[in-house]
Every structure is written in structure tokens, then in C-alpha cells.
Amino acid sequence: PIWNRQIQQRSQEACEALDLLQILHLGDPVQNMTGEKFDFSQFKNRLNMNMACMSGHSFGGATVVQTLIEDKRFKCGIALDSWLDPIHRDLYKEEIDQPLLFINSYTFQYPKNVSNMMKFVKPPNERGISECSCLTIRESIHEHYFDLPFVIPRFGKANIESKVVHDLTMDLYHSFLRRFLIKDPVYKDHIPNLDGGGEASKHIIFGSNVEWKKDDN
Numbered sequence: 001p002i003w004n005r006q007i008q009q010r011s012q013e014a015c016e017a018l019d020l021l022q023i024l025h026l027g028d029p030v031q032n033m034t035g036e037k038f039d040f041s042q043f044k045n046r047l048n049m050n051m052a053c054m055s056g057h058s059f060g061g062a063t064v065v066q067t068l069i070e071d072k073r074f075k076c077g078i079a080l081d082s083w084l085d086p087i088h089r090d091l092y093k094e095e096i097d098q099p100l101l102f103i104n105s106y107t108f109q110y111p112k113n114v115s116n117m118m119k120f121v122k123p124p125n126e127r128g129i130s131e132c133s134c135l136t137i138r139e140s141i142h143e144h145y146f147d148l149p150f151v152i153p154r155f156g157k158a159n160i161e162s163k164v165v166h167d168l169t170m171d172l173y174h175s176f177l178r179r180f181l182i183k184d185p186v187y188k189d190h191i192p193n194l195d196g197g198g199e200a201s202k203h204i205i206f207g208s209n210v211e212w213k214k215d216d217n
Helices: 002-026 059-070 089-093 111-118 162-180
Strands: 052-057 074-080 100-104 132-137 204-206
Touching: 002 052, 002 059, 052 059, 059 074, 059 089, 059 100, 074 162, 100 111, 100 162, 111 132, 132 162
Parallel strands: 052 074, 074 100, 100 132
Antiparallel strands: 132 204
């Protein structure tokens, strides 16, 4: 199907972007399509190639999953309200080695999509921390996970304010990346909004609000 070809192309483009950054980091010349003079050598040894993260929304969320499986140079991923239909069913048999966080809206998800998502979710360890987890922000909508509601407020109309969703999402990004990408020791232990617990935001569901069934296909 065309969606699967598109997601493979998007994943390839993400990997090629990382290839380009590696070239810049090594100080090697690259072709400048604008034709203007630019000193690319200023990037030599300036990039941390061990801290690449992949993130995307909707179709981009599926691209995150595809790319993490195909390119281990990406150290972790965050998928926003993912639409996973474009992923080939054989890929669900693969295990994602890198930490991955699914953040979902309250209204967009449906049983098949959540079932596919849960194939990648891992149970928490003895400290209550999972390297691959799924969260849902109550009453949020698909449009809350990009900037349109702040440009045209009517597109963010819901039973929760766009800023509340934005702030919660940024808090989750911050905690997840500090823990798994930067490996900040302050974030190695239990974090309520990320791991659950009595101090977690009332707007967060740990898992999904959608009733789904395990699908082994």
C-alpha cells in the first residue's frame, strides 16, 4: 500500500538527515543547494551524535516507530498521537531496543491502533519505570499536538485548554529526555507524570481510554 511506501521513505529521509549531520560533525564538505558560500567546517566536532532523538505526530509517530527499528543511532523516540496503520504488520514482530514514549489524545485513538501500539509497550521494572510506555491526556484532541490551536484557537476547541495540553506534553518531553537521553541522575527515579502515582496530573491516563484487545497478528 502507498502508506507503507510513504513511511519507508520518511524513515529513510530521517536516517539520511542523521547521515548529513554526521558529515558536518566530521568537518567534511557538503553540497550547498543554494549556491551561496558557507563555511561548514564550523560544525566540526560540534555535534553530539550520541544523543539523537526521533519525534513525530500522527503519521510522524508511525515514522518514529519505523525509524527506531531500522536505525539504532536514534537513542530514543517520542510519538505524539500516532497513527500506526502505515506500518507493515511484520514490523510489529520486531522489538524496539530504544526507550519510546507514546503520548495520545483522548479522542483520536481507536482499538486497532492502540492494540498495535501496545505491542511495543514494555512492563515497568522493579522501580516502576518502563522504557516503552503509553500515556493519554484527558479530553485532548489530535490538533493539540502541533501549533495550530495557538495560531487559530478554534482548532483547539475542546474540554481542556490548549495550553494545559501543551504544558503537560512539554513536561513529559522534558522528563523523558532527561532520563533516557541525557541520563540525568535526578530523573532516574520515580517521576509521577511519567511513571504514575498519587502526585501525577489528573489529566494523565496511564495507558489508554480506549478499550482494546490484544492482537497477536
